[in-house]
Amino acid sequence: MNPPVRVLYLAGSGRSGSTLVTTVLGQYDGVFAAGELRYLWQRGEVENRPCGCGRPLRDCPLWGEVRRELPTDRAAAIAAGLRGRLRMRGLPALLRRHRRGVRPVPAHPDDAALADLYAAVARHTGARVVVDSSKLPPYGALVGALPGIELRVLHLVRDPRATAFSWRRRRGLDGDADPELMSRPPVGKAALLWLVWNTVTVRLWADRAPAGYLRVRYEDLTAEPEATLRRIAAFAGVDPAGGPFTGPATVRLTPTHSVAGNPSRHRTGPVPITADVQWRHDLSRRSYALVTALTAPGLRRFGYPWRRGGPAAANPAGSGSSVAVGSGRSAQVRQPASAGHEEG
Numbered sequence: 001m002n003p004p005v006r007v008l009y010l011a012g013s014g015r016s017g018s019t020l021v022t023t024v025l026g027q028y029d030g031v032f033a034a035g036e037l038r039y040l041w042q043r044g045e046v047e048n049r050p051c052g053c054g055r056p057l058r059d060c061p062l063w064g065e066v067r068r069e070l071p072t073d074r075a076a077a078i079a080a081g082l083r084g085r086l087r088m089r090g091l092p093a094l095l096r097r098h099r100r101g102v103r104p105v106p107a108h109p110d111d112a113a114l115a116d117l118y119a120a121v122a123r124h125t126g127a128r129v130v131v132d133s134s135k136l137p138p139y140g141a142l143v144g145a146l147p148g149i150e151l152r153v154l155h156l157v158r159d160p161r162a163t164a165f166s167w168r169r170r171r172g173l174d175g176d177a178d179p180e181l182m183s184r185p186p187v188g189k190a191a192l193l194w195l196v197w198n199t200v201t202v203r204l205w206a207d208r209a210p211a212g213y214l215r216v217r218y219e220d221l222t223a224e225p226e227a228t229l230r231r232i233a234a235f236a237g238v239d240p241a242g243g244p245f246t247g248p249a250t251v252r253l254t255p256t257h258s259v260a261g262n263p264s265r266h267r268t269g270p271v272p273i274t275a276d277v278q279w280r281h282d283l284s285r286r287s288y289a290l291v292t293a294l295t296a297p298g299l300r301r302f303g304y305p306w307r308r309g310g311p312a313a314a315n316p317a318g319s320g321s322s323v324a325v326g327s328g329r330s331a332q333v334r335q336p337a338s339a340g341h342e343e344g
Ligand SMILES: [Zn+2]
Pocket: 051, 052, 053, 054, 055, 060, 061, 062, 063, 256, 257, 258
């Protein structure tokens, strides 16, 4: 009997730094940065979109090994099945089942293929930890109930005004040249999604399984990148000493084989980790007010101020910020650090 596959599941809302965390963790010994595995079947297998290494997924040698063990001829059907099982309208029933102590996402014949995917990834990469940045809490609940999986949940949270602003940027799904854009929900919808996904993540894991749950705020991550990544590595059961840091806030990245995610996953070489704070200047007053009103319960829970000039969160971002994490942009744009901006 094989030992269980340890999966570090990155949960929460989009645009919270999950691609960066995945790419950095993938540089540690014994870790495989798998990316958003819930998209493997559609974007990887059916659409043959680029792997993190730059090759179309079906041409990547590593995924070639893994795919041989999977029912790839059924990829479209498996993708459709997942979409159907993970719909937003199923959330109340999912939480009811969780409260009763039964599987939050009911079993399904495709689950065998999903379990085989994680086992094959661990076998062919030799990784002790597989990082899955799928984020969607219902998918994490599904994965956690698969046989042979030991789930640890890293909950990444970011100020919802920042994520709402980031969602509105025009961005190709696989970089600037890609005509297919990443989704761009209106700020009100982005705010509601932020509230729902972060609340459901807390209900599913923080309340029930605190030993297997770690919450990290984007603002703390970008203020102290190396120290925060060490904490995450230790939580995942990885030697924190073996990371890619060349300074407290600089990493040297080599290509990963991650599936889907922000286009920034293709960046390699020396990369400074800094906060993307453009929203503080460029998010309109109306949008700020709307997002703040819609996410009010979560703001309090996660320690974010209501007002732009409100009291600081527990760990305010470091000075000299530049556009980087979560922006998905390859260009670094220096922002003045002391222009009297509205940072709390
Ligand atoms: Zn690859």
